[in-house]
Amino acid sequence: MKFSGFRHLSGKRYCFVNINLNSSIYPIEHIQLIAEEFCNKLSLQIIEVKATAYTIELQAKGQDFETAKIAGSFLNRLLEKSITEKFE
Amino acid sequence: MNKTNLPWVKNADLSWSRSGETFALSIDTTVYSLDAVLKTCYLFLDECYLFVEPNMEDSSQITVYFSPSNQINKLEEVIGEFSNRLLWQEVRQKVAAETQVIREVIVAQALAEGNILDQTITEADYNADPLRIAE
Numbered sequence: 001m002k003f004s005g006f007r008h009l010s011g012k013r014y015c016f017v018n019i020n021l022n023s024s025i026y027p028i029e030h031i032q033l034i035a036e037e038f039c040n041k042l043s044l045q046i047i048e049v050k051a052t053a054y055t056i057e058l059q060a061k062g063q064d065f066e067t068a069k070i071a072g073s074f075l076n077r078l079l080e081k082s083i084t085e086k087f088e
Numbered sequence: 089m090n091k092t093n094l095p096w097v098k099n100a101d102l103s104w105s106r107s108g109e110t111f112a113l114s115i116d117t118t119v120y121s122l123d124a125v126l127k128t129c130y131l132f133l134d135e136c137y138l139f140v141e142p143n144m145e146d147s148s149q150i151t152v153y154f155s156p157s158n159q160i161n162k163l164e165e166v167i168g169e170f171s172n173r174l175l176w177q178e179v180r181q182k183v184a185a186e187t188q189v190i191r192e193v194i195v196a197q198a199l200a201e202g203n204i205l206d207q208t209i210t211e212a213d214y215n216a217d218p219l220r221i222a223e
Contacts, residue, residue, distance in 0.1 A: 019139075022141060022142050068155075069137075073137070076138060077118075079140065083130045086126065087123075
């Protein structure tokens with residue numbers, strides 16, 4: 001997990017978080033479903049897909065300092081989805 | 089340096105949270121199953137932000153990262169409670185596996201006595217006497 005960011009000429013700060021997710025714990029099929037729930041809060045991009053893992057990039061819409069919290073909520077929701085599907 | 093009083097917990101070097109600290113709990117899957125880890129994580133989703141990451145170099149290790157969310161008061165207490173719950177979950181699964189057969193027998197017996205699969209017998213008119221009791 002890696003945070004990065006830059007400051008635009010306009011003064012606005014942009015913050016991104018790259019997260020490497022293991023497919024066995026966070027199936028990639030769930031990404032779209034959960035992303036739809038968070039579409040008002042964040043922008044999401046799947047950057048790289050490998051055999052057992054994939055990388056997503058998240059950016060909070062609005063104020064950049066919220067990125068970490070929204071990413072945390074997103075990951076919790078993704079984990080919840082994986083667990084309920086696995087044990088239902 | 090470990091900032092908690094829990095010697096099995098490490099500080100995580102993730103820049104996960106700007107305001108709070110992030111801790112990492114390494115779990116040996118030869119002791120605790122992945123199912124037990126995930127079920128325990130489920131119980132704590134409302135307490136803090138959780139991230140589960142298998143160790144690519146050592147497949148017997150899983151790391152769970154904890155980061156404070158809005159609701160949390162003290163992350164150390166949550167991780168301590170998580171550790172106890174993980175042990176409880178693992179034991180629960182082992183007991184469930186050990187008693188699986190007897191539980192299935194008890195349920196099967198209860199269902200058989202209720203005749204829920206063949207209600208034509210229990211719901212039949214006594215004049216029809218489907219079990220031929222009167223013969």
